[in-house]
Amino acid sequence: MRWLIGIGACLLAGAVMIAADDLPDGEGKKILEKSCTTCHDLTEVTKLRGFYSRAQWRDVVVTMKEYGAAIDDKQVDVLTDYLVANLGKK
Amino acid sequence: MVLATVSTASAQVRIIQTNSMGDNIHLIDPKTNQIVGEVKGVPLNHGAAASPDGSRLYFSSEAEQTLDAVDGKTYQILKKIPLTGRPNNISISKDGKRVYVGIVSAPGAVDVIDTASLERVKSIPTKGGIHNTWVTPDGKFVVAGSIAGKLMTIIDQKSEEPVWTLPFDQGVRPMAFETNSDGSTKRMFVQLSDYHGFAIVDVAQHKEVGRLELPNDIPAEKVDKGPFNGSPSHGIGVAPDGKTLWVTSRPNARVYTYSLPDLKLLPNPVDLGGRPDWVTFTPDSKLLYIATENTDSVVVVDVAARKEVTRIKVGRSPKRNITMVMR
Numbered sequence: 537m538r539w540l541i542g543i544g545a546c547l548l549a550g551a552v553m554i555a556a557d558d559l560p561d562g563e564g565k566k567i568l569e570k571s572c573t574t575c576h577d578l579t580e581v582t583k584l585r586g587f588y589s590r591a592q593w594r595d596v597v598v599t600m601k602e603y604g605a606a607i608d609d610k611q612v613d614v615l616t617d618y619l620v621a622n623l624g625k626k
Numbered sequence: 627m628v629l630a631t632v633s634t635a636s637a638q639v640r641i642i643q644t645n646s647m648g649d650n651i652h653l654i655d656p657k658t659n660q661i662v663g664e665v666k667g668v669p670l671n672h673g674a675a676a677s678p679d680g681s682r683l684y685f686s687s688e689a690e691q692t693l694d695a696v697d698g699k700t701y702q703i704l705k706k707i708p709l710t711g712r713p714n715n716i717s718i719s720k721d722g723k724r725v726y727v728g729i730v731s732a733p734g735a736v737d738v739i740d741t742a743s744l745e746r747v748k749s750i751p752t753k754g755g756i757h758n759t760w761v762t763p764d765g766k767f768v769v770a771g772s773i774a775g776k777l778m779t780i781i782d783q784k785s786e787e788p789v790w791t792l793p794f795d796q797g798v799r800p801m802a803f804e805t806n807s808d809g810s811t812k813r814m815f816v817q818l819s820d821y822h823g824f825a826i827v828d829v830a831q832h833k834e835v836g837r838l839e840l841p842n843d844i845p846a847e848k849v850d851k852g853p854f855n856g857s858p859s860h861g862i863g864v865a866p867d868g869k870t871l872w873v874t875s876r877p878n879a880r881v882y883t884y885s886l887p888d889l890k891l892l893p894n895p896v897d898l899g900g901r902p903d904w905v906t907f908t909p910d911s912k913l914l915y916i917a918t919e920n921t922d923s924v925v926v927v928d929v930a931a932r933k934e935v936t937r938i939k940v941g942r943s944p945k946r947n948i949t950m951v952m953r
Contacts, residue, residue, distance in 0.1 A: 538664040576855045583647045583670060595712060595731045599755055599782075600730065602798065603819075603856065621814035 552618020645941030673716035680952030686713035715758040720765030728756030773797030874902035917944040
């Protein structure tokens with residue numbers, strides 16, 4: 537049996553995690569909620585807080601897109617900007 | 627992954643447990659199942675490897691994008707070696723002279739670290755970012771698995787050049803090796819993205835010859851719905867005596883055992899109480915250590931009895947683990 541990602545229960549669980557992590561609203565957050573937490577908890581993203589430059593965050597987003605995350609090319613930069621602003625290296 | 631299968635009567639054994647959301651790594655003595663050591667200062671540690679004599683440890687840091695070399699006695703960091711991108715899992719050559727670091731950043735590579743100079747000496751290009759690397763039990767090949775590329779790359783260890791690749795329909799996750807009587811690799815058991823089981827690869831044929839799906843043997847209301855990082859089965863190992871294959875299930879929070887070579891499912895799966903990840907054995911094949919990432923603990927299993935022995939609290943989100951023999 538194949539375990540398909542993207543089930544509603546996972547989206548709900550991800551939304552709870554996002555609320556707990558208190559990230560600010562924005563287009564990037566919407567992408568996180570829709571495209572990232574279907575596969576993993578938000579802690580897999582927030583664990584990188586303070587470590588990565590823009591180029592490194594972009595690398596993460598591109599890698600996740602290659603893994604199958606539903607992110608289009610425009611959203612890559614939107615999400616990267618959001619992650620840099622809120623979790624990037626200061 | 628077990629680093630030595632020879633007699634360890636006069637050697638000390640340590641289970642090395644990484645903590646993927648912490649900056650520390652725990653060392654467990656399997657004689658007492660107590661934590662007896664801790665390495666600090668490796669933020670978001672991913673992969674672990676140890677030299678054949680246990681004098682040196684190596685860890686990849688996702689946060690700092692380095693390979694950290696650590697003294698095996700003092701647990702002090704000797705050097706942080708910059709990598710070409712974001713690292714995932716690592717492996718070490720049988721002679722301990724090379725560490726192979728999977729680089730998950732696109733386009734993908736295996737960074738090669740010389741352990742004498744503690745310098746990166748080569749970066750082997752791959753098709754797709756590398757999630758895990760392994761050195762085959764006979765030491766002759768390095769196997770690099772790619773999630774994005776959905777294939778494995780087999781690299782000749784001496785020349786450090788790719789010699790063949792094998793594509794899959796899903797990303798390549800952890801794998802385990804079954805050997806022939808001469809120590810060469812007979813079959814690889816390969817976990818794949820979004821598949822609750824494993825693929826069987828015949829090495830002589832260079833092809834996948836089948837898949838085995840794990841049982842759905844617990845009540846539906848008790849099945850963990852995830853998310854599982856796209857990998858419902860993400861922990862697999864062949865016991866050092868070669869008699870059994872152990873495979874973890876995240877939805878079922880269990881580990882299943884198959885006899886080898888016939889791959890017959892054995893009774894009495896072990897309940898783990900959390901989402902299992904990587905597995906490693908003691909060299910005598912008596913104990914199995916399974917990281918359960920969402921309980922911050924390691925479950926110790928009696929291999930012969932297929933029963934839990936104890937649980938050991940470790941750090942945040944434990945995942946990769948290895949067995950080290952100190953000589």
